[in-house]
Amino acid sequence: xxxxxxxxxxxxxxxxxxxxxxxxxxxxxxxxxxxxxxxxxxxxxxxxxxxxxxxxxxxxxxxxxxxxxxxxxxxxxxxxxxxxxxxxxxxxxxxxxxxxxxxxxxxxxxxxxxxxxxxxxxxxxxxxxxxxxxxxxxxxxxxxxxxxxxxxxxxxxxxxxxxxxxxxxxxxxxxxxxxxxxxxxxxxxxxxxxxxxxxxxxxxxxxxxxxxxxxxxxxxxxxxxxxxxxxxxxxxxxxxxxxxxxxxxxxxxxxxxxxxxxxxxxxxxxxxxxxxxxxx
Numbered sequence: 001x002x003x004x005x006x007x008x009x010x011x012x013x014x015x016x017x018x019x020x021x022x023x024x025x026x027x028x029x030x031x032x033x034x035x036x037x038x039x040x041x042x043x044x045x046x047x048x049x050x051x052x053x054x055x056x057x058x059x060x061x062x063x064x065x066x067x068x069x070x071x072x073x074x075x076x077x078x079x080x081x082x083x084x085x086x087x088x089x090x091x092x093x094x095x096x097x098x099x100x101x102x103x104x105x106x107x108x109x110x111x112x113x114x115x116x117x118x119x120x121x122x123x124x125x126x127x128x129x130x131x132x133x134x135x136x137x138x139x140x141x142x143x144x145x146x147x148x149x150x151x152x153x154x155x156x157x158x159x160x161x162x163x164x165x166x167x168x169x170x171x172x173x174x175x176x177x178x179x180x181x182x183x184x185x186x187x188x189x190x191x192x193x194x195x196x197x198x199x200x201x202x203x204x205x206x207x208x209x210x211x212x213x214x215x216x217x218x219x220x221x222x223x224x225x226x227x228x229x230x231x232x233x234x235x236x237x238x239x240x241x242x243x244x245x246x247x248x249x250x251x252x253x254x255x256x257x258x259x260x261x262x263x264x265x266x267x268x269x270x271x272x273x274x275x276x277x278x279x280x
Contacts, residue, residue, distance in 0.1 A: 005061070008044055012065045013072065013109075014102050015040040020078060020088035021096055030085025033177075033268055037065060058213060066214075070177075075109045080177055080268070177268050180233040183207040183216040185263050186240075187229025187251065192222050200232030200240070207231070207265060216265040224258035231265050231272055245270035 019039040023031055041062060050061030058066070072078045077092030099105040185205045190197040195204045207216035216231075228251040233239040242249030252272055254261075262275040 004047075005050055005064070008047070008050065008061065009064050009068055010102050010106055011044045012040045012061075013068055014096075014105055015043040016065075016069055016072065017077060017088060017092055017096050017105075018043075020086060021093055023087070025087070030081070030087050032085050033066075033080065036086050037062060037069075040065060063212070071109055075111075077109070177214060179209060179214075179267055180239075182234050183209075183265055183267075184232045184235070185218050185220075185229055185265075186232045188227050189220060189222060189229055192225070192227070193220055200237050201235040207263070214266070214268070216267065217262060219260055219262040221260050222256055222258065224256060226253065226255050228253045229263075229272075241265075241270040241272070245272075 016036055019036055020031065046059055046061040050059060050064075052060045069078070069080075072092070073080055075091075075095075077089055077095055079087050079089060081087075095105060095108055099108045183206070184200055184202050185207060186198050186200050186202065188197050190199055190202060190205060193204060195202055199205070205218065205220075207218040209216050230240050230242045230249075230251055233241075239247065241247055242251055247270070254274060263272060264275065265272050
């Protein structure tokens with residue numbers, strides 16, 4: 001991966017923290033995932049190969065940032081609460097103050113005390129880190145690994161096919177946001193497709209997760225008519241989402257002219273949309 005791309009993603013991660021830190025913690029509405037990423041990309045614009053659009057419609061650099069942001073969650077610096085939005089934690093605010101340089105911030109995120117800091121990312125003392133050059137190679141490697149992993153995952157959808165006889169070691173592609181084990185489109189579409197209506201465990205109406213855009217999708221060839229539906233998670237009605245992404249919300253509905261229709265579910269917002277009839 002190009003060093004400038006790694007550097008840009010590192011700066012964008014810091015920008016994510018800065019954007020969240022600027023939000024009013026007493027505000028009723030939290031800033032959304034899309035707003036956070038857009039603000040970070042405005043501060044550190046995409047360039048060169050980062051602007052390439054992947055299969056899911058997101059730019060390569062944007063996907064790398066989204067993936068790498070999971071490290072901020074793991075470090076306890078931000079929280080991602082789906083529809084409720086993103087927010088920075090007290091530890092995240094302190095990290096911005098303690099580690100103003102981007103490289104040092106990433107090292108701290110990985111749990112490696114930066115050179116000369118004399119303290120751990122959590123505020124405790126780390127012996128020996130004040131010595132000149134002490135721990136620096138390990139810290140550099142940790143910081144680069146964060147970005148390298150994100151860039152590898154962002155590039156994964158366009159990796160070439162393995163040649164016969166070759167054995168490549170591939171990094172697992174992990175979602176940047178925790179996902180359910182299963183999502184089913186339950187509703188009156190069932191009978192139209194030869195299965196039961198409103199079955200939260202229907203195998204025929206199981207949606208598939210696309211790692212490139214982090215959306216669950218299902219395409220069905222439906223006859224013309226009026227349909228009502230919701231998404232049910234993990235094979236039961238214990239967790240389900242309807243209109244406006246509300247849990248246990250009202251049924252979604254659509255008047256369909258007939259033909260193939262794609263349903264898309266975003267677990268970050270709990271919203272369901274249809275293609276090509278978006279907005280119907």
